[in-house]
Amino acid sequence: MKIIAVIPARYGSTRFPGKPLVQLKDKPLIQWVIEGAKSAKLVSDIYVATDDQRIADAVTAAGGKFLMTRSECPTGTDRIYEAxxxxxxxxxxxxxxxxxxITAEYIDLLAKxxxxxxxLDMATLAHPIALEDIENLNxxxxxKNANHEAIYFSRFAIPYSREKVAGTPVCEKHIGLYGYSKNFLNKFCTSEQSAIEKAESLEQLRALHLGAKIKVLSVKKPIQGVDTPEDLAKLEKMLS
Structure with a gap:
């Protein structure tokens, strides 16, 4: 089985324009991701799929490979499909x-x-959610169900409860790492965006709309993503 990894990276992020090129300590954000991906043992090739020559240049400088795409790709997965x-x-x-x-710990788990x-059509990762993140829309x-397959993803607190529930939250926090079989990637990207996908702005909901079973692998340790400039500042502090 040949497993490759693709890192979609666009310049025009709504919440954080130019995000792949922002400096995290001594190197651009995209370089951190490339180096983390290279630590994986079950991946044969790694590419960055981008719409911007500045990002492509940063990838080359970091010793990575890039594939150019149009800017109009609606999601990262659609960008990967095109690339x-x-x-x-x-x-x-x-x-x-x-x-x-991101490290081999997460990537190789997904590949395995x-x-x-x-x-499998599709798989992804999640970890126990912190209480302060339950109401965080980012x-x-x-x-998930008893077979560790996704029932639903949301930016909102799920499941809703009419009464205050004590103890461990039912939901987990999703980690933005996916795996697709080649056949399902084709089905996903040749299908129109679903209403629920557009409503939540979550591409994985298109897969659920299409009837796919998404395997959810749970890990204990969270990783800090960068959605906003505040996240970048938080990560800078953690790394210091």
Whole structure:
């Protein structure tokens, strides 16, 4: 089984324009992600899919490979689909370009899910959610069934409870790392965006709308992504 990884990275982020090129300590954010991806042992090739020559130049300077795409791709997965049309692979891992703490621990776990279960359409990761993130709209939540498959993802607190519930939250915090079989990637990206995907601005909801079973692998340790400038400042402090 040939497993590749693609890091979608666009310049025009709504919440944080130019995010892949911002400096985190001594290097651009995208370089942190590339170096983390290179630590994986079950991935044969790594590419950055971008719409901007400045990002492509930063990737080259970091010793990485890039694939150019149009700017109009509606999601990171659609960008990956466009970028990989001429590549040979069985599974592609979507590593978000704003996850500078990504390591082999997470990437190889996701890759192994497809090696162990080749019939998988899609898989992703999650970890226990902190109480302060339950109402945070930038923290995506997931609830899963008894087979560790996603029931729903939301920016809002899920599931809703009419009474205050004590103890461990039912939902987990989603980690923006996905794996797709080549066949399901094709189905996903040749289908229109669903209403629930547009409403929540979460691409994985298109997969649920299409009836896909999304395997959710739980990890204990969270990783700090960068959605906003405040997240970057928080991570800078953590790394110091």
């Amino acid at each position: 990989t049309q001429k590549l040979d692979f069985d599974v592609v891992l979507n590593i978000q370009g704003d996850e500078p703490q 899910a497809f090696i162990d279960q080749p019939s 923290a995506v939540k997931v609830i």
